[in-house]
Structure formats: C-alpha cells, structure tokens
Amino acid sequence: MFPQSILSSAPHSPGVYIMQDTKSTVLYVGKAKDLHKRLSSYARFSAAEHNKTSILLQKISKVDILLTNTEKEALILEASLIKKHKPKYNIILRDDKNYPYIRVTTQEEWPRVHMARRKTRDKARYFGPYSSSSAMWSTLRLISSLFPLRNCKGSQLKKRDRPCLNRQIGKCLAPCAGNADRQLYMEHVKKIIMLLEGRNRDLIQSLQSQMQEAADILDFEKAASLRDQVSALSRTLEKQVISASHTKDQDVFGFARKDAAVAVALLFIRDGLINGSRSFFLADTYGDDASILSQVLTQFYTDEVVVPSEILLPFEPADLELQSDFLSDKSTTKVELHIPKRGEKMQLVAMANANAQQSFEEKEKKKSSWEHLSKSMCRTLHLDRAPDRIECLDISNISGQQAVGSLVCFTKGEKDSANFRHYKIKTVDGPNDYAMMKEVLERRLSRGLEEDTLPDMFVVDGGKGQLGMAMAVAKELGITEDIDWIGIAKEKESEGEKLYKPERKNPIILPAHNPIILYLMRIRDESHRYGVTFHRKLRNKATLTSELDGIPGIGAEKKKQLLKHMGSLKRVKTATVDDLCEVQGIGPEIAQKIFNFFNNTTT
Numbered sequence: 306m307f308p309q310s311i312l313s314s315a316p317h318s319p320g321v322y323i324m325q326d327t328k329s330t331v332l333y334v335g336k337a338k339d340l341h342k343r344l345s346s347y348a349r350f351s352a353a354e355h356n357k358t359s360i361l362l363q364k365i366s367k368v369d370i371l372l373t374n375t376e377k378e379a380l381i382l383e384a385s386l387i388k389k390h391k392p393k394y395n396i397i398l399r400d401d402k403n404y405p406y407i408r409v410t411t412q413e414e415w416p417r418v419h420m421a422r423r424k425t426r427d428k429a430r431y432f433g434p435y436s437s438s439s440a441m442w443s444t445l446r447l448i449s450s451l452f453p454l455r456n457c458k459g460s461q462l463k464k465r466d467r468p469c470l471n472r473q474i475g476k477c478l479a480p481c482a483g484n485a486d487r488q489l490y491m492e493h494v495k496k497i498i499m500l501l502e503g504r505n506r507d508l509i510q511s512l513q514s515q516m517q518e519a520a521d522i523l524d525f526e527k528a529a530s531l532r533d534q535v536s537a538l539s540r541t542l543e544k545q546v547i548s549a550s551h552t553k554d555q556d557v558f559g560f561a562r563k564d565a566a567v568a569v570a571l572l573f574i575r576d577g578l579i580n581g582s583r584s585f586f587l588a589d590t591y592g593d594d595a596s597i598l599s600q601v602l603t604q605f606y607t608d609e610v611v612v613p614s615e616i617l618l619p620f621e622p623a624d625l626e627l628q629s630d631f632l633s634d635k636s637t638t639k640v641e642l643h644i645p646k647r648g649e650k651m652q653l654v655a656m657a658n659a660n661a662q663q664s665f666e667e668k669e670k671k672k673s674s675w676e677h678l679s680k681s682m683c684r685t686l687h688l689d690r691a692p693d694r695i696e697c698l699d700i701s702n703i704s705g706q707q708a709v710g711s712l713v714c715f716t717k718g719e720k721d722s723a724n725f726r727h728y729k730i731k732t733v734d735g736p737n738d739y740a741m742m743k744e745v746l747e748r749r750l751s752r753g754l755e756e757d758t759l760p761d762m763f764v765v766d767g768g769k770g771q772l773g774m775a776m777a778v779a780k781e782l783g784i785t786e787d788i789d790w791i792g793i794a795k796e797k798e799s800e801g802e803k804l805y806k807p808e809r810k811n812p813i814i815l816p817a818h819n820p821i822i823l824y825l826m827r828i829r830d831e832s833h834r835y836g837v838t839f840h841r842k843l844r845n846k847a848t849l850t851s852e853l854d855g856i857p858g859i860g861a862e863k864k865k866q867l868l869k870h871m872g873s874l875k876r877v878k879t880a881t882v883d884d885l886c887e888v889q890g891i892g893p894e895i896a897q898k899i900f901n902f903f904n905n906t907t908t
Contacts, residue, residue, distance in 0.1 A: 311344060311367075311368045311370075312341065312344060312345060312348060314370070315340045315341040315344050315345075315370060316340060316341060316372065317339050317340070317341045317342065318339070318340060318372055318373075319336075319337065319338050319339070319340070319372070319373050319374070319375060319376045319378070319379045320336070320337065320340050320370055320371055320372040320373050320379055321334060321335070321336050321337075321370070321371045321373065321379050321382045321383050321386060322334075322335050322336075322337065322340060322343070322344060322368050322369070322370050322371075323368065323369040323370075323371070323386065323390075324361070324365045324368050324392075324394075325365070325366060325367050325368070325369065326364045326365065326366050327366040329367075331386075331390040331392045332361060332364055332365065332392055332393055332394050333361060333392050333393075333394040333395055333591070334383055334386045334387050334390065334392055334395055335383065336376070336379040336380055336382070336383040337379070338376045338379075340370060340372075344368065347362060350362060357394075357565070357591050358591070361394050361591065376624075376627055377627060377630055377631055377634075380603060380624070380627060380628075380631055381631070383603070384603045384604060387600075387604065388604075394591040395591070395600065396567075396587050396590055396591075396592075396597060396600050396601065396604070397604075398585050398601065398604045398605060405420050405421065405422060405435055405441055406420070406421045406422075406423075406424055406431045406432060406435070407419075407420060407421070407431070407432045407435070407441060407444065407445065407501060408420070408421035408429050408430070408431055408432075409429060409430040409431075409432070409494065409497060409498060409501070410429045410460065411428070411429060411430050411494065411498075412427065412428035412429055412460075413460050414462065415454075415455055415462050415480045415485070415490065416454065416491075416494050417454060417455055417456060417457075418445065418448055418449075418452075418454060418456075418497055419445070419456065420441065420442075420445065430498060430501075432501040432502070435581060444500075444501070447500075448497055448500065449476065451496075452493040452494075452496060452497055453471075453475060453476055453477050453478050453493065454477065454478070454490070454493055454494070454497070455471075455477050455478075455479075455480060455481070456471065456476075456477070457469070457481070462480060462481055463481060464481060464482075464483075465481040465482050466482070467482065468481060468482040468484065469481075472484070478490055478493075496508055496511070496512075499511075502575075509535055512531050512535045513531075513535055515531050516528050516531035516532055516535065519531060553574070553577065553613075553614065553615055554574065554575050554613035554614055554615070555574040555613055555614075555615045555616070555617060555653070556571060556572070556573060556574070556613050556615075556616045556617070557571070557572040557574065557616075557617045557653045557654055557656070557657045558570070558571055558598070558601070558602075558616070558617065558618050558619060558654075558657055559571070559572075559619060559654065559656070559657025559658040559659070559660050559661035559662075560594065560598060560619045560620070560658065560661055561658060561661035561662040561664070561665060562594065563665050565588075565589050565590060566586070566587065566588050566589065566590070566665070567586075567587040567590045567594075567597055568584065568585070568586050568587070568661040568662070568664035568665055569584065569585045569587070569598075569601055569661060570582065570583075570584045570585075570657050570658070570660035570661035570663075570664065571583045571584070571585075571605070571657065572653065572656065572657050572660070574613075574653070575613075582660065584660065584661065584664050585601070586664050586668065594620065595620070595621065595622055595623040596622075596623045598618065598619075598620070598622040598623075599622040599623040599624055599628060602616075602622060602628050602632070603628070603631070606632055606635055612632050612635045612636040612640055613636075613640070614636070614638050614639070614640060614641065615640070615641050615643065616632070616640060616641070616642050616643070617643050617644075617645055617650055617653055617654050617657075618642060618643065618644050618654070619644070619654050619657070619658055620644060621644050622642075625642060628642060629641070629642050671718065671719070672717075674718065675717050675718040678718060678820055678821070678824060679691050679692060679693070679717075679718075681820065681821060682821050682824075685813075685815070685821055686789070686791065686804070686806070686813065686821070687806070688762070688789045689786075689789055690761050690789065691761065692761045692762040692789065693716065693717050693761050694714065694715070694716050694717075694721075694760045694761050694762070695714070695715045695760060695761065695762045695763075695764060695828055696712055696713065696714050696715075696724075696749075696760040696762075696763050696764070697712070697713050697763070697764040697765075697766065697828045697829055697831070697832040698710055698711070698712050698742065698745060698746065698749075698763075698765070698766065698832065699711045699713075699766055699829075699832035699833050699835070699836035700738050700741045700742055700745070700836070701836040701837055701839070708729075708730035708733065708741055709727055709728065709729055709730065709836065709839055710727070710728035710730065710741060710742070710744075710745035710836075711725075711726075711727055711728075711832055711835045711836030711839060712725065712726040712727075712728070712745070712749060712832070713725050713828065713831045713832045713835050714760070715828050715831075718824070720831065725835060726749070727835075727839050728744075728745045728748060728749070730744060730745070731744065732744050739770070739771070739774050742771065742774055742775070743774055743777075743778055746774075746775055746778040746779075747778055747781075747782075750778060750779065750782050750784060751782065754782060754784065759784065759787055759788055760788060761788065761789060762788065762789040762790075762791060763775065763788050763789070763790055763791070764791050764792075764793055764825060764828055764829060765790065765791065765792045765793070766792075766793060766794070766829050766832060766833075767792055767793075767794050768792055768794040768803070768805055768812075769792065769805055771792060771794075772790060772791075772792035772805050772807065775790060775792075776790060776807050785807075790806070790807050791804055791805070791806060791825065792804065792805035792806075793805075793825050793826070793829050800814075801814070801817055802815075802817075802822055802825075802826060804822070804825070853867065853868075853874070853877070853899075855902070856898055856899055856902045857898065858895050858898060859895070859898075859899070862890065863890055863891065863895070866888055866889050866890050866891070867885075867888055867891065867899075870887070870888040870889070871884075871888070877899070877903070878903045879903075880899075880900070881900070882896045882897055882900045883896075885899055885900065
C-alpha cells in the first residue's frame, strides 16, 4: 500500500512525485500545486480492489519527490519525466505513425524545399506534420511545378560549369552555374512559404497583381507564367474544404470514452480550412477525463509542434489556466483555450468528438476481423492455442558477412513494432544459415522463457529443414508444446506457398487468396524487409570503412585527401614517404605512420 512515511517529508509546495515499485520501476508521474495535500489523498484513498487506483497503490514501494518553484515548472517537469520513463499508469500518446514535414531551408543562401521525417532546431521553416503523406507529396509536386527552386542535396551549393537538366526543362534557376537572379529566387521562396502557411488567397491576389503589372508593360511571357500559377493554385483551393467563416488557425480536440478506454481525435484548421487530423487510442487509462485531457495537451504540444492561437476543447481540462500559460509560452502569441457551448465552434468540437467515437468503431471492426481469422487459423492449421502473438525470423548475410537475424512480431493481426528485434550473429563464421538460425532462436527463446514472453506461434521462413532446426532448439529448451510451429516456403514457382507443421509428412496447401496464407506471407515478407534494411545499413557501413581507419591520426578529412590525391587505396599502400608528403594536410610524421602501417615496419 501507499507508504505513509512519505507524508512526513512532503512539503506544502509545488512539485512532482514519482511512484515506483520494489524494482524501482516508475509506475506513475504526477504533479501537484501542494504535494502534501495530493499525496495525503492517496494515503486516505479507499475503493474496491479492482479499482485502478487501488491496483496502483498496492504496487507502490516508494515515492520520490522533486520540488519546483512554480506549478508551471512542475507541469513542464512532469511532461519531461513521462517522456523519459514512459510509466505504465500515465497516458502515452501513440498513433503508430511517423508524420512527415515539409522543410524550407531558409537558413541557406539558396533555399530548398523537401520532405523531412523529423523537425530539428536548424533555423529552417517546417510545415506540418502532414497526417496524409499523399497530400504532402501532392503539395511538393505543386510547389515544384510552380516555383523553379533547386532540389540538389547539400546546404552548400556546389559550383558547376554547366547546369543540370532541371535548368533546361525550366525546373530550376541554376544558382549553381551563377545564372540565378537572387531577388527573383527569394521571391519564389516567399511565395512558397505563403502557400504552406495556408495563405492561398493572399498568394493568388499577389500573383494576379503581378500578372496585371507584367501585362501592362507588355511582358506577356511573364504574364502567361503567372496566369498558369494562378490557375493551378485556384484548382488546389477548390479541392480544400472550408470549415469556418474566419481565417484563424485552430486545433479542435474530440474525446470519447468506452469503459477504461479513451479515444482522442484532433482536427487541424489553418486559415479556416481543415488540412489534417490525428487520432490517439488509449486502451487502459488511469485518472478522470479532465486529468487525461490535461495530459494529452501537455504531451501533444512538444517543441516540435506549432501551437495555434486558439484551441477548442470538448470540456474543461484539469488546470485550465495553467495549461493556457504553458501553451502560450510555446507560442509567439497568447493561446486561448475555449470550451464552446453553441454556434460554429461547438459544431467543430462535435465533428472532432464524432471522429473520436469512430476510433472505437474501427477498433471493433479490427477486433471482429481478427477473431474470425484467428478461429479460421486454429481450425485449418490445427493449432493448440489462439495465435494472438506470432513471431517470424529472417537471416540476412552475403557469404556469411554482415550476418544478422531479424525478428518481427504481430499481435492480434497488427504489426507490433515495439517487439521487433535485430540480432548480430556472434558465434558463426562463414555462410551457414542453419547455424545462424540456431544461434538466434536459442537467444530469443531462452530470454522468452526467462521473461515469460514466448509467442503463441513461431513462423519459420523455410521448409522441412529450417523447421526441423527450429524444433531441435525448442526440444533442447523443453518448449516444443508451448508454441505452435509453422514453416512457410515456396519450393517451386508454379506451386505457390506451402505450409509445414512438425511431425506432418505432407505440407498444407491453401488457395493463393486464402486470408490465412496471405496473413502469414505478410508476416514473412515483413521479416524480409526488416532484415534487408538492417543488413543494408551494416553493408554500407562496412563499405565506407577503409584500412586507413586503422591508422592513428587519420580522420575523415585526411582519408579523403589521400584517396583523392593518390587515386586509390592500392596507390596509398605502395607510396613512399615523399609521395605521401605531397598530399595536402599530410606532414612527414603522419606520412611515416602511413608508410610503416602498410609496410609492417616500426620507427
């Protein structure tokens, strides 16, 4: 139960409390304006044993306290600690997606526009995140067609004697060849930012004005180009849904609860237009709705997220004024939090609430679909248990080099990325896939026994041979009956996929479009993808390394100069000390080290 001794040292001050179990695992992080008062409420708490707070209090062994000067500091510290420890009883916002941004490199002399996976503090302008990647790529294509900026990589522009093909087809002003008018180039950048900020109407008016000016001075070629830009932007504007009579930037939150589960939906409104949405599903929440909504606000508005001037909420969160101050600090203007009761704003919240409720319906559909597939798999494959957790292993190597085992996990029909694992092969030299598989299986299954995390089904990529190897490992560990084992292999192109089971002579052959075979193929293909991606990284890293890396004092720049001057590693190896001294940045001492290294001599 809650340790009473903590109350004697808990002050009547703002701060953060960290609840931990006997293993010092952080269970819950909370903040309070008055720590003593808040912790006393836990000490006095009384409810049924199955109550979530009761369950939490039974697990607590100790409570650490961190004092802050203000309640706002406590809120910021709480968010930081939740992000760091990911406590079981705090809500953690996840939507299993990595939303992209559009990045405008305004800090560069000749800015570029491209997609970025992460927002960093590099003084560039970031727009997004885009919940629809297709919408983002459509926007990038529109920008590329209207504004001829460079798309070559690198912040530093490499000078060229001749411009690339993009200049010839009118897609770039060719600053690399000294052909670009900087004022015109930066004017294009300004227009792109207007477009990405959602100021489409302002941009169209500006372009129309410039088009008229060009026509008045009889510059019909420029006028025609501006006319085409106006036409393209007008067509794009027609496709967007107008959500409000104003041109404000708003975020609209929706909230829905079903038993212990909570769904949160978020609509992004920019310049009066809905330009995206996100949703979060919290399966087993702790706390009342007001505190949950407060945590959602704190966690969602990180440093990477642009805070709009107005946020519409379905009800009042805990610490409303504190949240408003906290979010205003993250914005360039004061952020207003509204709980609308009537009118257009209430309709927007109702729309967001409907989207949140839709999350439950989608979850129910997925659950029903999985239950049907699970029963079908049990019946068709004669399984001993429901295949709620399925794992699959892939071995990737080239002639035994950069060998890696890649394990993927699917839980109740969905990819479970948190349980994906890579294993570098430690005990096998040379190309021996069976021995590599044996090593990885022993490591995975032994740990699964210790932690009680064995899968319900293990899919082996291969036929009878690979399945036999897996069963030998399972027999050694005494878990042949604890897991259902399936081998999947395509032995002949014309015959399609075959499924193998232990102690069964003939394979199970299912129709090509059977949902069971399609699901198992999806798992197997994901293990290939995951394995190949990691193996490619290892291979590229090995390719970039050189024997020169083993010489003390030779860094990346000196290595680059050596290879550039000498032409190849072979010539570096056969060079004399005098030859090496001719390389820029290589003095007599370093030259002697390089010579000694390749000629096995010592000074």
